[in-house]
Amino acid sequence: MPADTAAFSARIREASWSRHQGLDPSADAAEPTPGVFDLLFDGTLSVDDYTRWHAQQFFVYEAIEAAAERFRDDPVAGPFVFPELARVPAIEADLRFLMGPKWRSGVEPLAATKAYVDRIDEAAAAWPGGYIAHAYTRYLGDLSGGQAFGKAARRNYGFEGEGASFYDFADIKSPKAFKDEYRSRLDAADLTAAEQDRLIEEVLLAYDHNGAVLAALGEGLGRNPFEPKVIAAICHHMNTDHAADTLVICRGAGDQRGSEAARMTGFDGDGADFAALVDGVEVPVRIRWASPLSERAEVRPEIVRLFTESKAALADG
Incomplete structure (x- = not known):
């Protein structure tokens, strides 16, 4: 185990901070236009565009959670497979609520989402660090800033359960304590210095892919007249x-x-x-x-x- 492994979780946070800050792509535009996050927080994101955003997340979490099943018993990645984090059942319930029982026929990954899913599949095909990188990026984000998304969705659309259940981690009583435990497991993971560096690079790629999906969604905001x-x-x-x-x-x-x-x-x-x-x-x-x-x-x-x-x-x- 490398000598600086105790600082690994802090290194990940430091390396990804700028990506996290600039995640909504409108922030870096020469003439910023409101993005998905902006509109969600100011209450002007339509429920249709919210649904389309939600649908794209389905494909991402489907890929991550398929990888979780493969790595459940892996000595390195297994400690990061938490049943209480699984989001696919909640997303499916939300989409049934938002789109009806035939929802699966009406959702298709955008090109940017397909590229993101392909990257998850490639990185996590046989490399435990690939799964850890993508799971860390999404789930700890959901337990952090993602909670504000859930509050905004409930406030804007009047959801009381389904519709925003994706953001409800009912089996995690203290998100802070859970995140602290997750980071302690990162610090204790049996990874060489080279593997740690590779994992950090994969986290940055995950942020970039997520940003590309948000940018693609932003281009279509308010443009589809059909629910x-x-x-x-x-x-x-x-x-x-x-x-x-x-x-x-x-x-x-x-x-x-x-x-x-x-x-x-x-x-x-x-x-x-x-x-x-x-x-x-x-x-x-x-x-x-x-x-x-x-x-x-x-x-x-x-x-x-x-x-x-x-x-x-x-x-x-």
């Missing part, structure tokens, strides 16, 4: 009742002639998003509407148009 629950319901309908039609649309209008299967993953006022399975790999497909849409009643006729035109184009070869 997440509407998107979930229509995607679920297309994927369960009209899967063949969805495939025709992707092959035709989406120009993925070789696709083997397809699913609708979302839509906004400008177009629809699909995932087409091509050679065993899902390929994102974006198809623009003929003109901007703003009402739910406009979506069905536009999908029918896409199907009809796609079917005709495929028939013509």
Whole structure:
């Protein structure tokens, strides 16, 4: 064990402090515009954009908690696998509350979220430090500043339980005592000096990926006229009742002639998003509407148009 291991948790905090301070990307912009955090705290973040932010977190915690299962009995990472930290069940309950029972059909990772998840999967594939770095970054953040997010969500939207249960760590009576114990385990972890340095670098990467997700969400704030629950319901309908039609649309209008299967993953006022399975790999497909849409009643006729035109184009070869 390295001689300076007792200071490891302090080294992590010191190294990541500037990333933590600048996490909301609007703070570093030449002409700052309100970001997700700003709008949440001033009470102007719409519940729809809050839901979209919440949905992106689902994919991140799903990856972290899958890694936790792999490392539960690991001598180095195992001490950092705490059942009371698990967030996926709470996020799922929140999304059911916010979007309805078909919520899973209406959430898809943004490109920035996919990159974040891929990094978690890569770092924690076989390296205990990879899991520790990503778990530390998210969970200790949730027990710190994340508690203010929960209070703001409850205040802004009137949530009394579900909707913001992600921020409720019911089995942790004292967040401060828990964080102190977590940091003491970091200081005692059997890591070489090189492994400690590598773990710190991974923590910084986790902050950077989280910032990229927030930036991507910030670009879309207030721009989607459709509620997440509407998107979930229509995607679920297309994927369960009209899967063949969805495939025709992707092959035709989406120009993925070789696709083997397809699913609708979302839509906004400008177009629809699909995932087409091509050679065993899902390929994102974006198809623009003929003109901007703003009402739910406009979506069905536009999908029918896409199907009809796609079917005709495929028939013509």
